[in-house]
Amino acid sequence: MQQETQFAIRLATPEDYDELCRVLEEGDAHHRQALPHIYRRPAGPARSRDYVLGIIHSKEAALFLAEVDGQDKPVIGAVHIATRETPDIALLVPRRYAVVENLIVSRAHRRSGIGRALMAQAHQWALTRGVTEVELTVWEFNAEAIAFYGELGYRPSRLKMGKTLREG
DSSP states (O other): OOOOOOOEEEEOOGGGHHHHHHHHHHHHHHHHHHOTTTOOOOSSOSSOHHHHHHHHHOSSEEEEEEEOTTOSSOEEEEEEEEEEEOOSOTTSOOOEEEEEEEEEEOGGGTTSSHHHHHHHHHHHHHHHTTOOOEEEOOOTTOHHHHHHHHHTTOOOOOOOOOOOOOOO
């Protein structure tokens, strides 16, 4: 375990946009490297300002940041969580649940409790909205993330499969 990092968690504000994009780019680069046929480098910021502001202003989503005081680039992690409802299909039991859309902790600050604290904050946010189930998606290549989520009690619930088709 690395040396303990002193950090605070708070809701993101519009002023956090540039710092958030900087942190998200680190996770995006990891995904681009592993899955270049799916992820590409954007010409601009990691996420559009409208996309981020939509999350910040949504009543059905939250964006929490982990930051360290006294640093030039204080944001060292983020979690985006949103509530969802099942579609109105007779087969499905109506339910409201939350989805962790994104979790990122800067590589230099991993294994110092930041990811756990961000997830605990996301879980608390869901509970205050009457939501008791949280789902997330993690790519199979990302063994570190799979192990982390497993330590938090997450278990596989479905398997998504794909196949690349070739002509001829």
